[in-house]
Amino acid sequence: MTVRTWITTEPLDPAQVLACVGAPEDGAVLLFLGIVREENEGRRVVSIRYDAYVAMAERVLAEVAREAAGRLGTERIAVVHRIGELGVGEASVAIAVSSPHRAEAFDACRYIIEEIKRRLPIWKEERYVDGEARWLAGSVPPVPASGGGAS
Amino acid sequence: MRVRVLFFALYRDLAGTSELELELPAGATVETAVELLRSQVKGLARLPREVVVAVNREYAARDTPLAEGDEVALLPPVGGG
Numbered sequence: 362m363t364v365r366t367w368i369t370t371e372p373l374d375p376a377q378v379l380a381c382v383g384a385p386e387d388g389a390v391l392l393f394l395g396i397v398r399e400e401n402e403g404r405r406v407v408s409i410r411y412d413a414y415v416a417m418a419e420r421v422l423a424e425v426a427r428e429a430a431g432r433l434g435t436e437r438i439a440v441v442h443r444i445g446e447l448g449v450g451e452a453s454v455a456i457a458v459s460s461p462h463r464a465e466a467f468d469a470c471r472y473i474i475e476e477i478k479r480r481l482p483i484w485k486e487e488r489y490v491d492g493e494a495r496w497l498a499g500s501v502p503p504v505p506a507s508g509g510g511a512s
Numbered sequence: 513m514r515v516r517v518l519f520f521a522l523y524r525d526l527a528g529t530s531e532l533e534l535e536l537p538a539g540a541t542v543e544t545a546v547e548l549l550r551s552q553v554k555g556l557a558r559l560p561r562e563v564v565v566a567v568n569r570e571y572a573a574r575d576t577p578l579a580e581g582d583e584v585a586l587l588p589p590v591g592g593g
Contacts, residue, residue, distance in 0.1 A: 395593045411592075412521050414585055417569040418592070442592055454593055474593060481592035482566070482585075484521035496522045499589035504564060508542065508576025 364430050364438045366422040368415055370445040373452045381439030382459040389463040391470045395454035397447050401497075405490040411444040411453060414482040418442070425476040433469035435460050440473055442483065479503075513538065513580040515545065522588045523563075526555040536578060542567065543574045545584055564589070 365381050379392055397409050426438050437459040447453055456473050460466045477483075480502040488494045517534050519527045532553075536545060542565045549556050565572050566585040578584065 413592075414518065414520055414566070414569075414587065417566055417585065420569050477592040480571075480590060482520070482587055482590050483592035484588060484590065486521070496525075496588070497591070499591035501562075501589050502564060502571055502587075504571045505573045505576075508567075508573035 363436050364423070364426045366419070366426045366438075366440045368413060368419055368422065368442050368444060370443065373441055373443055373455045375452070375455055378439045378441055378455040378457045382437040382457045384435070384437060384459065386461050387435075387437065387459040388461055389466040390459040391457065391463075391466045393454075393456040393470050393474060394452045395474065397449050397451050397453060399449045401487060404487075406449060407488045407490055408446055408448045409453070410446045410486040410488065410494075411442075412484045412486065413442075413444045415444070417482045421481050422477070425473055425481070428476070429458070429469040429473045432472060433458060433460050433465050438469065438473070440477075442477070442481065444483065513540070513578070515578055515580070515582045515584050517545070517549065518583065518585040520585065520587055523556075523559065523586045526558055527553055527586075528555055534584075540578050541574065542572050542576045542578065542584070545578060546574075546586070549586070559586070563587075 426440050430436050439457045442454050458466050458469050485497045518531045524530050564587040
């Protein structure tokens with residue numbers, strides 16, 4: 362079993378993501394879903410449009426999952442991020458991990474979602490009931506200080 | 513040399529396009545490209561001073577040298593989830 366990551370425009374199927382992990386020696390299986398909330402900063406949200414630099418997001422997501430596998434001690438990780446227009450209550454991200462013990466699984470899952478928020482080249486445009494829309498402020502990803510040569 | 517420039521999210525709105533081709537002098541870096549875009553493309557004068565740039569799908573420093581055919585992406589602050 363290997364780390365699996367992908368980006369999709371289709372609705373997420375948590376069972377499909379869970380089915381990517383798990384082994385007889387595992388005592389812990391975690392599933393994390395990120396969901397579009399009905400409210401943000403006091404405004405009623407209708408939907409969020411996820412824009413992505415897909416080719417780069419696929420690369421960064423795979424890199425994040427590989428780093429998490431190092432912490433987890435197993436390769437049993439699956440991460441999918443959805444892009445396009447998502448309504449309130451729909452899942453934008455699903456993360457499944459499994460390992461013999463729970464501590465490593467929680468740590469790896471938390472690492473993946475935090476790194477997704479910190480460095481995945483994806484942007485969210487929130488749409489509100491009053492018809493307005495705005496790009497949400499993101500975070501500045503870690504950028505090399507000097508570019509003598511690509512890594 | 514020529515590079516392909518991609519814009520995303522807010523920067524696509526500012527540029528009014530999702531991509532363009534940019535002619536650069538030999539020895540150009542990420543910095544050269546950003547400053548040229550700032551002066552040549554209406555709307556990009558409003559780019560913040562510190563723009564995040566990816567070259568060939570990797571986050572890149574300002575002094576990263578560019579080469580013919582590179583894919584240079586201007587990225588607003590990011591965040592999935």
